[in-house]
Amino acid sequence: MNYTFLLYSDPTGFADMTEDDWAREKEVYGAYIGALQEAGVFVSTDWLQPAMTATTLSVQNGKTRIENGPFAETTETLGGYFVIDVPDLDAAIAWAEKCPAAQYGKVEIRATAMGGD
Amino acid sequence: MAQVARASYGRLIGILSARNGDIAAAEDALSDALQAALATWPDRGVPDNPEGWLVRVARNRMTDAHRRALKQHPLPIEEHDFTVPDSYKMETADPRLPLLFVCAHPGIAEPARGPLMLQAVLGFTAAEIARAYVSSPTAMSKQLVRAKERIKANTIPFRVPEPEIRAERLSDVMEAIYGCYALCWLDGPEADSMQREAVYLADLLASEMNDDPEVLGLSALLAFLHSRRAARLRDGCYVPLAEQPTELWDHDLSAAADMRLRQAFQLGRPDRFQIEAAIQSVHAARARTDMTDWSALLSLYEGLIHFAPTLGAYVSQAAVVGEVHGAEAGLVALEKLADPRLERFQPYWATQAHLLAQSGALAEARDAYDRAISLAVAPGARGFLVSARAKLDQP
Numbered sequence: 096m097n098y099t100f101l102l103y104s105d106p107t108g109f110a111d112m113t114e115d116d117w118a119r120e121k122e123v124y125g126a127y128i129g130a131l132q133e134a135g136v137f138v139s140t141d142w143l144q145p146a147m148t149a150t151t152l153s154v155q156n157g158k159t160r161i162e163n164g165p166f167a168e169t170t171e172t173l174g175g176y177f178v179i180d181v182p183d184l185d186a187a188i189a190w191a192e193k194c195p196a197a198q199y200g201k202v203e204i205r206a207t208a209m210g211g212d
Numbered sequence: 213m214a215q216v217a218r219a220s221y222g223r224l225i226g227i228l229s230a231r232n233g234d235i236a237a238a239e240d241a242l243s244d245a246l247q248a249a250l251a252t253w254p255d256r257g258v259p260d261n262p263e264g265w266l267v268r269v270a271r272n273r274m275t276d277a278h279r280r281a282l283k284q285h286p287l288p289i290e291e292h293d294f295t296v297p298d299s300y301k302m303e304t305a306d307p308r309l310p311l312l313f314v315c316a317h318p319g320i321a322e323p324a325r326g327p328l329m330l331q332a333v334l335g336f337t338a339a340e341i342a343r344a345y346v347s348s349p350t351a352m353s354k355q356l357v358r359a360k361e362r363i364k365a366n367t368i369p370f371r372v373p374e375p376e377i378r379a380e381r382l383s384d385v386m387e388a389i390y391g392c393y394a395l396c397w398l399d400g401p402e403a404d405s406m407q408r409e410a411v412y413l414a415d416l417l418a419s420e421m422n423d424d425p426e427v428l429g430l431s432a433l434l435a436f437l438h439s440r441r442a443a444r445l446r447d448g449c450y451v452p453l454a455e456q457p458t459e460l461w462d463h464d465l466s467a468a469a470d471m472r473l474r475q476a477f478q479l480g481r482p483d484r485f486q487i488e489a490a491i492q493s494v495h496a497a498r499a500r501t502d503m504t505d506w507s508a509l510l511s512l513y514e515g516l517i518h519f520a521p522t523l524g525a526y527v528s529q530a531a532v533v534g535e536v537h538g539a540e541a542g543l544v545a546l547e548k549l550a551d552p553r554l555e556r557f558q559p560y561w562a563t564q565a566h567l568l569a570q571s572g573a574l575a576e577a578r579d580a581y582d583r584a585i586s587l588a589v590a591p592g593a594r595g596f597l598v599s600a601r602a603k604l605d606q607p
Contacts, residue, residue: 108350112350116350123346130591
């Protein structure tokens, strides 16, 4: 069963980070990704550009409407995600607890609705 | 030079920050003083009282910084008077002790306490601490800055608390040190070094407060655990305690732990950390006797549950019941446990799988292993469970 972790955090908290800070941040996420891979549960992950760069699209009455900016304006925005493949919600929680984002933001867990095994 | 800094770091921070409670300013000033030492000691020689020298230079820096802040304009950095009066002596009580109590003060957020000790007392950077705990360095650094601001703003006192509240505060200090050891979930050199520092902190506390049996017990417990660091993993897989080759254990460390534990028991007030250390001591005895005294462990777990009825203690007790009275009895003990958290408690499923396999219920054992594997995030534990499950299919 695929579970997606949506990582929400306040981007102002990262505003004054240096290149070195980012490198160290990536290193810790690298270790987390390594642990997921070693456990054979890793599916995919991405680190997203800031929410203000988002493009939001909707089609109404056959017309495409494109807006600059995120769907909803909130302090904590979607900053990245992980997709992992584990048997159930308890296993997903065990991994989400170890996700670095859980310490400074929030991790929303969503099960896949695509069916599958 | 590096050795002076390493051994003295926490003492110097304790001395420098005690006056105004400003740990961050003390850290900056000490770092300046260490740089001044690097610049002058090679030429002029190491002073007779290096710590006194560093304190004096760092205090000058703090005064300078204070003056600058008052005047609102930068002053040229003047030459320091590098002589230290002979009368200066280090205080007799270790200044790291009050610092430990400050770091674990109830006004400091619980998750920040252990990391704050590692930084203020031992000089680790936020990035190093974050790496060992696989947590975000930026978040860790903010957490530490916030904690130091709280200490300064609230004038948290730099002293060992008075007797009425000492026991309660001491238990916060012990929990934070224990947390430093237990938080490292991903094996690696960083985790190993951070765990060694937790052993060091517990040892420091025990040498300063050797009239408290639990403090001695914690020190013994962490030393026992750390004495097995080389035997914990084989080919990346966790090795159960009773199967570890004892020649890989650190016998000096475990002898020191035994001594601390005897000291603790002589005080006649057993409690959680002492019992946990006693359990480890029984396991350590296998290095001499070549056997594990399971019935002694059974009584000790009963004692542990009396003092600290945690999920982990109950599950471990059931495992020991399985060793003494057979797998069926162990399974009955597990069945008696009713707690919704067990569903997500990996050791519960691992123990159940082991006992089911021993009792011959292979299909159920496989299911229990699958569940334990799905909950195992540490590669070592996972590797062990996967290979234990695979063994069920071998004739």
